[in-house]
Amino acid sequence: MNSILSIDVYTSPLQTLPESVGGWFSPTTSTLLTGPTEAVLVDTQYLQNDVNEVIRRIESSGSRLTTIFVTHAHADHYFGIETLLERFRGARAVALPSVVAAIRATNEAQRKQWRAWFGERAVDNTVVPEPLNGDTIWVDGQELKVIEIGQADIAPSAIVWVPSLRAVVAGDAIYNGVNPFLAAAGPDEWPKWIEGVDTIAALQPRIVVAGHKNPEAADDDLDATITYTRDYLRAFMAELPASSDSRDLVSRMRSRFPDKINPSALVLSAVTAWKRENNNRD
Ligand SMILES: [Zn+2]
Numbered sequence: 178m179n180s181i182l183s184i185d186v187y188t189s190p191l192q193t194l195p196e197s198v199g200g201w202f203s204p205t206t207s208t209l210l211t212g213p214t215e216a217v218l219v220d221t222q223y224l225q226n227d228v229n230e231v232i233r234r235i236e237s238s239g240s241r242l243t244t245i246f247v248t249h250a251h252a253d254h255y256f257g258i259e260t261l262l263e264r265f266r267g268a269r270a271v272a273l274p275s276v277v278a279a280i281r282a283t284n285e286a287q288r289k290q291w292r293a294w295f296g297e298r299a300v301d302n303t304v305v306p307e308p309l310n311g312d313t314i315w316v317d318g319q320e321l322k323v324i325e326i327g328q329a330d331i332a333p334s335a336i337v338w339v340p341s342l343r344a345v346v347a348g349d350a351i352y353n354g355v356n357p358f359l360a361a362a363g364p365d366e367w368p369k370w371i372e373g374v375d376t377i378a379a380l381q382p383r384i385v386v387a388g389h390k391n392p393e394a395a396d397d398d399l400d401a402t403i404t405y406t407r408d409y410l411r412a413f414m415a416e417l418p419a420s421s422d423s424r425d426l427v428s429r430m431r432s433r434f435p436d437k438i439n440p441s442a443l444v445l446s447a448v449t450a451w452k453r454e455n456n457n458r459d
Pocket residue numbers: 205251253254349388389
């Protein structure tokens with residue numbers, strides 16, 4: 178199908194976290210949807226270098242940035258909005274009303290955490306997006322549909338469906354080549370996350386942009402996005418009760434998914450899940 182829209186996905190490099198925290202932070206995507214005269218950005222990056230690269234791509238597109246859409250209330254996806262809105266004065270930042278409320282409630286805590294993790298390399302953010310009216314964002318007369326997903330790595334979360342490209346910009350409902358972050362949800366939420374993955378699959382997309390991906394990974398490989406995320410969640414739910422402790426859980430998951438980057442996300446997911454198990458038994 179021919180579309181007047183084009184899609185440009187920027188994936189930031191893997192980041193090393195400070196020694197006090199340990200591990201890494203997964204490569205994060207920002208997606209630019211561009212028509213002949215207008216552009217919409219989904220998710221913003223959070224390090225100055227990466228926000229600069231997003232700005233460079235918006236400028237070189239030649240189209241006017243009208244809207245920044247934020248999929249969910251995690252700083253890696255929205256912290257760039259203040260910097261971007263200063264640069265692109267006519268643009269507005271929007272999110273689901275529930276995501277706006279979550280950002281309002283957690284932005285100060287995330288500012289502190291981001292400062293501790295990345296220091297001056299991270300941009301600061303004091304801006305809260307506006308609530309999106311309805312579920313449609315327009316780019317040169319083409320519609321982008323915002324769909325609330327019951328659960329992704331956190332709830333509330335949204336995806337953006339671009340019918341003319343058969344593309345889903347999935348935020349952290351989908352991972353690609355990267356260990357997903359399961360530590361902000363639990364056994365009651367993971368099945369809902371799988372339902373969210375199924376919602377995306379039912380759209381029959383051709384392209385699925387994961388919120389976090391291996392920079393080498395393709396966005397049009399549905400096995401690597403939809404199937405992988407669903408399989409990983411199911412495997413984690415099956416291996417958790419079968420494992421003897423968090424280390425065992427990590428090694429079981431590593432043997433099932435040996436080549437995925439950022440194993441520190443898996444360690445955090447496993448440690449948090451086992452902490453919850455132990456609390457339930459006490
Ligand atoms: Zn994220």
